[in-house]
Amino acid sequence: MPATTQELGAVSGVPETPHRHAQAVAVSAKNWGWRHADRTDPALWGLDLEIRAGERVLLAGPSGAGKSTLLYALAGVLEEDDDTYSTGELLLDSIPASRGRGMVGLMQQDPETQVVQARVGDDVAFGAENLSVPPEQIAARVIAALDAVGLHIPLEHPTSALSGGQKQRLALAGILAMGPGLVLLDEPTANLDPAGVLEVRDAVLAALDATGATLLIVEHRLDAWAEHVDRVIVLEPGGGISCEGTPEELFAPGPVRERLIASGVWVPGYTPDLGPLASAPGPGATLLEADGLSVARTRGGAAVATGLDLRIAAGEAWCVRGANGSGKSTLALTLGGLLPPVAGTVAATGDLASGSEKRPYRWRAAELVGRIGSVFQEPEHQFVTNTVAEELAYGPRHALAPGTRDPLFTEEQIDARVAMLMSRLRLGHLADANPFTLSGGEKRRLSVATVLAAEPQILILDEPTFGQDANTWRELALLLREELAAGTAIIAVTHDTDFARALGAEEFVMETPPAHSGAQPHRNSPGLLEADVRGGASFLGQVNPLAKLAAVALATIPLVASMDWVSSTLVVLVTLLALPLAGLTIPRFMARAWPLLLAALFGAWGTALVGIDSGAVLLDLGIFTITQGSVAAGAATGMRAFAVAIPAVLVLFTTDPTDLANALAQKARLPHRFVLGALAGMRLLGLLIEEWATLGMARRARGVGSHGSAAARLRANLGQILGLLVQAIRRASRLAVTMEAKGFGTTERTWLRASVYGRRDLVVVGAGLLLGTAATWAAVALGTWNLVWG
Amino acid sequence: MSITKKPAVPKTATTSWRIVDIVIAAVIAVSSGVIFWAWNSAHHLFDIMFLAFPPSSALLAGMWLFPAVLGALIIRKPGAALFCELVAAMVSSLMGSEFGLTVLASGLIQGLGAELVFAAFAYRKFNLPVALLAGAGAGLFGGINDAYIFRWYHAYTPGMLLAYVVFMTISGLVIAGLLSFLGTRALAKTGALGALASRRAATEPILR
Numbered sequence: 001m002p003a004t005t006q007e008l009g010a011v012s013g014v015p016e017t018p019h020r021h022a023q024a025v026a027v028s029a030k031n032w033g034w035r036h037a038d039r040t041d042p043a044l045w046g047l048d049l050e051i052r053a054g055e056r057v058l059l060a061g062p063s064g065a066g067k068s069t070l071l072y073a074l075a076g077v078l079e080e081d082d083d084t085y086s087t088g089e090l091l092l093d094s095i096p097a098s099r100g101r102g103m104v105g106l107m108q109q110d111p112e113t114q115v116v117q118a119r120v121g122d123d124v125a126f127g128a129e130n131l132s133v134p135p136e137q138i139a140a141r142v143i144a145a146l147d148a149v150g151l152h153i154p155l156e157h158p159t160s161a162l163s164g165g166q167k168q169r170l171a172l173a174g175i176l177a178m179g180p181g182l183v184l185l186d187e188p189t190a191n192l193d194p195a196g197v198l199e200v201r202d203a204v205l206a207a208l209d210a211t212g213a214t215l216l217i218v219e220h221r222l223d224a225w226a227e228h229v230d231r232v233i234v235l236e237p238g239g240g241i242s243c244e245g246t247p248e249e250l251f252a253p254g255p256v257r258e259r260l261i262a263s264g265v266w267v268p269g270y271t272p273d274l275g276p277l278a279s280a281p282g283p284g285a286t287l288l289e290a291d292g293l294s295v296a297r298t299r300g301g302a303a304v305a306t307g308l309d310l311r312i313a314a315g316e317a318w319c320v321r322g323a324n325g326s327g328k329s330t331l332a333l334t335l336g337g338l339l340p341p342v343a344g345t346v347a348a349t350g351d352l353a354s355g356s357e358k359r360p361y362r363w364r365a366a367e368l369v370g371r372i373g374s375v376f377q378e379p380e381h382q383f384v385t386n387t388v389a390e391e392l393a394y395g396p397r398h399a400l401a402p403g404t405r406d407p408l409f410t411e412e413q414i415d416a417r418v419a420m421l422m423s424r425l426r427l428g429h430l431a432d433a434n435p436f437t438l439s440g441g442e443k444r445r446l447s448v449a450t451v452l453a454a455e456p457q458i459l460i461l462d463e464p465t466f467g468q469d470a471n472t473w474r475e476l477a478l479l480l481r482e483e484l485a486a487g488t489a490i491i492a493v494t495h496d497t498d499f500a501r502a503l504g505a506e507e508f509v510m511e512t513p514p515a516h517s518g519a520q521p522h523r524n525s526p527g528l529l530e531a532d533v534r535g536g537a538s539f540l541g542q543v544n545p546l547a548k549l550a551a552v553a554l555a556t557i558p559l560v561a562s563m564d565w566v567s568s569t570l571v572v573l574v575t576l577l578a579l580p581l582a583g584l585t586i587p588r589f590m591a592r593a594w595p596l597l598l599a600a601l602f603g604a605w606g607t608a609l610v611g612i613d614s615g616a617v618l619l620d621l622g623i624f625t626i627t628q629g630s631v632a633a634g635a636a637t638g639m640r641a642f643a644v645a646i647p648a649v650l651v652l653f654t655t656d657p658t659d660l661a662n663a664l665a666q667k668a669r670l671p672h673r674f675v676l677g678a679l680a681g682m683r684l685l686g687l688l689i690e691e692w693a694t695l696g697m698a699r700r701a702r703g704v705g706s707h708g709s710a711a712a713r714l715r716a717n718l719g720q721i722l723g724l725l726v727q728a729i730r731r732a733s734r735l736a737v738t739m740e741a742k743g744f745g746t747t748e749r750t751w752l753r754a755s756v757y758g759r760r761d762l763v764v765v766g767a768g769l770l771l772g773t774a775a776t777w778a779a780v781a782l783g784t785w786n787l788v789w790g
Numbered sequence: 791m792s793i794t795k796k797p798a799v800p801k802t803a804t805t806s807w808r809i810v811d812i813v814i815a816a817v818i819a820v821s822s823g824v825i826f827w828a829w830n831s832a833h834h835l836f837d838i839m840f841l842a843f844p845p846s847s848a849l850l851a852g853m854w855l856f857p858a859v860l861g862a863l864i865i866r867k868p869g870a871a872l873f874c875e876l877v878a879a880m881v882s883s884l885m886g887s888e889f890g891l892t893v894l895a896s897g898l899i900q901g902l903g904a905e906l907v908f909a910a911f912a913y914r915k916f917n918l919p920v921a922l923l924a925g926a927g928a929g930l931f932g933g934i935n936d937a938y939i940f941r942w943y944h945a946y947t948p949g950m951l952l953a954y955v956v957f958m959t960i961s962g963l964v965i966a967g968l969l970s971f972l973g974t975r976a977l978a979k980t981g982a983l984g985a986l987a988s989r990r991a992a993t994e995p996i997l998r
Binding site: 652 | 816841880892981982
């Protein structure tokens with residue numbers, strides 16, 4: 001079904017694209033089945049399926065029905081090994097899907113792992129480069145593809161500064177630049193707000209109209225897509241197709257629709273029926289007050305929202321709404337006692353205020369869990385134990401009465417509470433399972449239950465319904481209604497208006513920040529590993545990274561070889577004189593170099609303390625003495641350490657990791673799989689740093705905090721490291737799928753951005769050689785040369 | 791439903807790296823960089839603690855060695871220890887390292903210490919003794935590198951240099967070896983390693 005002209009118009013001037021696209025690809029499955037290596041049951045079995053070239057098909061079904069597995073198989077990213085099983089055949093036209101490289105493009109749901117490269121242009125080019133498309137053609141395709149998805153941003157724009165919807169459109173552009181005949185979308189909008197959903201949907205439809213490619217899309221929420229597809233196929237867990245037909249046939253009132261609803265599929269126009277909301281008992285006593293509150297995403301960060309006044313009463317539900325970037329989640333974290341207010345106050349009143357401290361942020365984690373519970377958007381952030389049962393008991397077991405060291409609950413109370421929640425949320429059969437291994441819906445139910453276990457008087461939830469099927473949605477809404485009736489106050493950050501209505505929530509709307517462009521999402525440290533803009537434009541910024549590294553290495557040789565203050569001082573002086581070449585001033589340099597200076601001072605002190613004593617004694621510390629001789633040795637050690645460290649700052653400030661990787665792969669001939677794989681991993685660094693902070697808050701909300709013995713604290717820290725690694729590995733797995741689906745990993749590829757050597761590079765290497773030689777000569781001439789291996 | 795059918799073309803677990811191995815290895819190394827970064831604030835407090843006998847600062851050096859062992863235990867491919875330690879070193883030098891570019895050479899040598907141990911077991915054994923040996927190997931190589939090759943501690947007496955190497959070996963054994971082994975098992979329990987050769991690490995025998 002073609003999109004209406006009106007909708008096309010909304011995507012703004014989609015051109016008659018000049019792409020040379022492959023023919024649309026047909027899909028055929030014959031008795032196809034697959035079992036993953038780490039599972040005992042197959043994800044799909046006995047699947048028979050025919051999709052015509054150019055057809056648009058929506059794939060639905062309950063979670064665990066193997067929808068994603070089918071998409072991965074078609075994208076050729078499922079790998080067979082000893083532990084996997086497969087049967088039947090899966091064909092793209094007449095070619096086995098595992099060999100259909102370049103015919104297929106795949107987009108997954110997590111926007112962060114759909115982006116491979118740090119710059120917009122490079123990211124769009126990535127797939128085409130892997131397919132060895134000539135660079136001149138790639139350049140034209142990049143422009144056309146960005147245009148087709150309506151992204152009008154500079155090619156050099158950092159991808160980390162894009163919003164979720166923009167990242168997904170960028171991923172789509174990268175797919176289009178490969179010219180695939182089949183486009184696979186795995187819940188492409190599950191992590192986006194309603195505006196982002198439409199933005200991505202319209203870009204997809206426009207691109208398909210332009211290219212005529214076949215579409216296979218997996219979605220939970222069918223509203224946005226149903227009228228734009230030709231056919232809907234519903235898969236059965238562990239089996240094949242449960243039903244298929246046109247959207248009109250399947251979604252019209254009748255037994256099929258009912259069956260879909262029963263299995264949790266969000267059929268268009270359906271909202272779970274919860275029955276009437278119990279009439280409100282009238283507002284209870286006020287529990288929490290925010291006055292003139294300003295909130296910031298990090299401790300000491302800039303305020304994202306100001307002048308907020310809020311009064312939360314027992315038994316009351318609030319829904320916090322607002323555009324992305326308006327500070328909704330930040331407000332929730334601040335009310336939850338996880339972030340300090342920048343200005344204004346958050347204070348507990350009435351029942352919640354027992355104890356002398358009224359400010360939730362000042363409470364110990366153990367005092368917080370029994371009073372205010374925060375449920376994070378990602379359930380895994382809040383898992384702190386090895387089994388579901390332990391997870392549920394953790395909160396109440398660690399909860400302390402305010403201002404005391406007395407446990408809030410007795411063992412009997414804890415056992416009763418855990419048993420009640422397990423049966424209430426149908427988690428009983430999973431009591432011994434590791435929380436991380438549960439399904440998406442089970443994880444959501446568990447994460448809410450773990451927070452409820454400590455009976456908080458206020459429950460705060462961040463986007464609790466994101467990515468959930470209709471059954472989990474319904475259960476969640478019913479559970480929260482019970483909590484409301486029991487007098488718990490609920491604050492939900494959500495775009496889901498049905499959900500807010502189901503709770504009878506009052507709206508609290510956040511103002512859209514004035515300068516909000518949608519292009520600056522939550523990113524505190526955008527370019528930790530990116531060259532500074534000023535550095536990139538400087539003289540050294542234009543030099544090949546390998547030349548810079550060679551120059552620094554040449555200048556470092558005498559420093560490693562000799563322990564003397566003359567060669568070190570010379571290198572330090574020349575480095576300081578070279579700062580303007582890197583676009584650095586002394587203050588900006590010191591902002592980066594002070595830890596290095598500190599380290600050098602520590603080194604100098606250590607040496608002065610233990611160095612071989614000679615000359616006058618300056619300070620006597622018993623076993624150690626500081627003498628003129630040891631001070632001289634210390635100064636030499638410190639200066640040498642500083643000289644070794646600071647030339648690298650010039651390289652760091654002026655080198656983009658992408659350029660370094662390009663040079664390493666093209667010029668140094670290192671295997672590009674490893675170089676670009678490492679580069680892609682590094683791009684996740686900023687994300688992981690943010691995730692570390694989020695984990696800290698999510699765990700505090702569970703009662704993990706800076707309390708207890710040293711061993712308990714160590715365990716808490718190690719737990720947080722483990723949590724970070726789990727998230728890192730999950731993201732890496734998805735990123736690897738993205739890269740592989742974009743054809744990465746073969747022996748040859750082309751490069752849109754050629755790494756070249758020029759005259760400047762020769763000058764820089766020559767300067768490094770000169771400096772190394774001069775440093776050696778000066779030290780020898782002045783008689784301070786002191787070979788460390790002597 | 792259980793399946794007994796064998797695949798038509800069985801592929802054996804190979805020693806060659808897949809994309810997912812490379813990217814996860816890189817991310818382990820990068821996460822290690824984040825962990826270093828998170829410890830940085832506390833790091834200099836520890837410096838003061840060790841001022842009484844400076845070589846004892848090597849007791850914490852294992853913190854800078856764990857990527858090698860953790861990476862190899864998780865990825866289980868030849869070169870994993872080397873790659874992870876090298877990339878971690880590169881990340882730390884990009885974030886601003888007090889050792890400048892020499893940290894790359896150090897990373898290479900420390901990684902080699904662990905790599906040789908895994909190679910000695912033909913990349914077939916990833917149990918506790920091998921992990922401890924690999925951690926100790928990384929510490930030994932790292933210690934020798936600091937004390938005798940780069941000679942960062944020029945002023946130390948021969949006895950202190952030896953003490954430094956011994957401390958670093960112990961630190962490597964405990965922090966890089968033991969903690970990485972426990973960490974790998976804990977990760978395997980979460981199902982996060984499903985795509986990797988170490989997916990069953992949590993249920994494998996500890997000593998054999």
